[in-house]
Amino acid sequence: MSGRNAMLEDALVEARDHYAAARPASAAQHAASLSVMPGGNTRSVLFHGPFPFTAEKGEGCVLTDIDGHQTVSMIGEFTAGLFGHSHPAIRAAVLRALDSGVNLTAHNRFEGRFAKLVCDRFPSLDRVRFTNSGTEANLLALATATIATGRRTILGFQGGYHGGLMTFGAATNPINVPHRTVVTPYNDVDAAVATARAHAADLAAIILEPMLGGGGCIPATGAFLRALRDVATETGAVLIFDEVMTSRLAPGGLQEATGVTPDMTTLGKYIGGGMSFGAFGGREDLMAIFDPRRPDAVPHAGTFNNNTLTMSAGIAALSEIYTPDVAVTHNANGDALRDALNALARKHGVPMLVTGRGSMMAFHFGHAVPRNAAEAGAMNQPLKELLFLDLLDRGFYIARRGMIALSLAVGAAEREGFLAAMDDFLEIRADVIRAAV
Structure with a gap:
């Protein structure tokens, strides 16, 4: 393993171990489900290593898991949860x-x-x-x-x-x-x-x-x-x-x-x-x-x-x-968030790009904006797992594949909090990202 890949792998091992240690109830729930569902799963997109967490309840844009962790959902049920958990x-x-x-x-x-x-x-x-x-x-x-x-x-x-x-x-x-x-x-x-x-x-x-x-x-x-x-x-x-x-x-x-x-x-x-x-x-x-x-x-x-x-x-x-006026405002907020995320990447000098439109966006780790799925897939994928785990640790939930779908319940305070979490992630992981890409 090259030195630059070793840096990323070490960071991932540490992040996975930290995630697992903090979620014993979810680990037990997943283990119990293995006997009745293949891989303990009935919806492939929700599975991730070392095991998926189990939600207890959701209110507004806040999800609480069975270990008591609260996270702001930035994935909004993969666009279906536009109205939050409890409108x-x-x-x-x-x-x-x-x-x-x-x-x-x-x-x-x-x-x-x-x-x-x-x-x-x-x-x-x-x-x-x-x-x-x-x-x-x-x-x-x-x-x-x-x-x-x-x-x-x-x-x-x-x-x-x-x-x-x-x-x-x-x-x-x-x-x-x-x-x-x-x-x-x-x-x-x-x-x-x-x-x-x-x-x-x-x-x-x-x-x-x-x-x-x-x-x-x-x-x-x-x-x-x-x-x-x-x-x-x-x-x-x-x-x-x-x-x-x-x-x-x-x-x-x-x-x-x-x-x-x-x-x-x-x-x-x-x-x-x-x-x-x-x-x-x-x-x-x-x-x-x-x-x-x-x-x-x-x-x-x-x-x-x-x-x-x-x-x-x-x-x-x-x-x-979701009236027409609300749709326009909501997607303008998404455009502003995406622009701010790309500005953070430039500020830290890291090869991270956020593509999308309006309230849907996705992270990519590479130097050129992807024009299609093949170009996106050729970019560094393990870094998305690191981002996913590090953001969970900071109280924000995105898709494991790096996608965001904002709900109406994600307000200005949550968007500012997310930018602060990303600023922290990029500062701490900048060397890992640069070495891996």
């Missing part, structure tokens, strides 16, 4: 739904109103249907495209995450649904257009996040989005924006902010008020295949698609809490 308007909405009954086996008074709020918000949505997750929404949008076009090939992009059953990583995900897929680098206009044209006769859909989420919070360039819009129109493919995460970044999502309107949009996460939620929608002619009044209607079932808890919470989310 009173969401709680009131859920109670209203409980008062009217949970399992009604019928249309309910919430769903139509919620659907109108969603359609009014996002430019591409003439019609919308609800699901229980963003994963379902993406699978149904892709199914819509293949049915409507009579084609089978899907164009996706490296680093794209479209739910647990459709991801485009460095290697093929063995549990991906068996669509015929072709994948090109994100933000590479020439490769995307050439691939779309090469498969034009069978190209059903082009699907992408207008900013990579799990792929490193890397925004698509305007040229990339416009090129995809043009080539989708040229080939007759359905352009799908996966805005499950990015819809929070402007009042009408990134499709509104960028001025590029897809044929279909998928949604999820925060829009259901923190309940299980997904939605897919788009042009009226595409969505009409699901109209049950048609003799040739395509069925779309789902016991909980219109569950009263999500429908009621979603109405509160869009009409009472």
Whole structure:
């Protein structure tokens, strides 16, 4: 092991040991779960070494674990927790739904109103249907495209995450649904257009996040989005924006902010008020295949698609809490935080970069801003673990992969506290970072 790698490994061993020693109750909880869940885990993204901590409760933006440690959550349930852990308007909405009954086996008074709020918000949505997750929404949008076009090939992009059953990583995900897929680098206009044209006769859909989420919070360039819009129109493919995460970044999502309107949009996460939620929608002619009044209607079932808890919470989310004005302010606060973090890196002379847009951002340790997931993945990953563990020790919780998704409950005091924690981290770990990159 080289001397510079040894410095980082020593720092990681120390940080892991400190984490483990401070969390005996979480260690015991994890050990007990090993006998009933593979790896003691049922949600891969939450696992980290030496073992994941177990939360006891959350209030506002503060999470308390079973060992009594309190941390400010800067990851906000990977964008689903936009309203914090305990927003009173969401709680009131859920109670209203409980008062009217949970399992009604019928249309309910919430769903139509919620659907109108969603359609009014996002430019591409003439019609919308609800699901229980963003994963379902993406699978149904892709199914819509293949049915409507009579084609089978899907164009996706490296680093794209479209739910647990459709991801485009460095290697093929063995549990991906068996669509015929072709994948090109994100933000590479020439490769995307050439691939779309090469498969034009069978190209059903082009699907992408207008900013990579799990792929490193890397925004698509305007040229990339416009090129995809043009080539989708040229080939007759359905352009799908996966805005499950990015819809929070402007009042009408990134499709509104960028001025590029897809044929279909998928949604999820925060829009259901923190309940299980997904939605897919788009042009009226595409969505009409699901109209049950048609003799040739395509069925779309789902016991909980219109569950009263999500429908009621979603109405509160869009009409009472995350109004367009709030969305603008919240994302401006995120932009300011990202700028301040990058300024701290320059102040300490360390090769750390924070990419993203608005209230979503991610840390990268390297010298050049990554343009795609491959470039982000080639940067130093162990340093992200060190950052994760050191920030937990300072009372702040980010994703193990270096991602932040600000909730509305993270106010000015918490943002200032986070900057102070980062300032301390960079001062103490500057030599380790410089040596490792």
